[in-house]
Amino acid sequence: MKFITQVVAIVVAAYIAQLFFPWYSLAVAAFAMGYFFKSKANFLAGFIAIGLLWFVKAWWTDAVAASDLSARVAEILMLNNKLLLMLLTAFLGGLVGGFAALTGSLLRYERKMKYY
Numbered sequence: 532m533k534f535i536t537q538v539v540a541i542v543v544a545a546y547i548a549q550l551f552f553p554w555y556s557l558a559v560a561a562f563a564m565g566y567f568f569k570s571k572a573n574f575l576a577g578f579i580a581i582g583l584l585w586f587v588k589a590w591w592t593d594a595v596a597a598s599d600l601s602a603r604v605a606e607i608l609m610l611n612n613k614l615l616l617m618l619l620t621a622f623l624g625g626l627v628g629g630f631a632a633l634t635g636s637l638l639r640y641e642r643k644m645k646y647y
Contacts, residue, residue: 534576537568541580541632557581557624558631565635573636574629581628586621593617 544560561577570576593601593613601613610616 533568533570534572537564537570537573537576537632538580538583540564540568541577541628542584545581545584545628555627557584558627561628561631562635565632566639568636569639570636574633576629577632578625578629580632582621582625585624586617589617589620 541561541564544564545557548556548560561581565573565577568576589601599613601616605611605613605616608616608619610619
């Protein structure tokens, strides 16, 4: 239950942060949630949350777009179709989110271990 709560919190915080700040603000949101939540799967929570968020945002942008920009970008990157482009986008975002959440949790662990 704590894992699902952490994933939802990362998605909400990253979505709100990306409305007002650049794309890398998602790392700050994942870092903060990794710091505040005590979970053993922080990397996985950050990876799934940001990967899912970016996949949904890429899919939604492609669905409401008037042009086929994603198909053209997929051709430039030598991918077969735009779904692979969306998956690649989700994977890269997931790595950023996963490492940010892991870093936040390790910072909390370091501070706790400092006093022992």
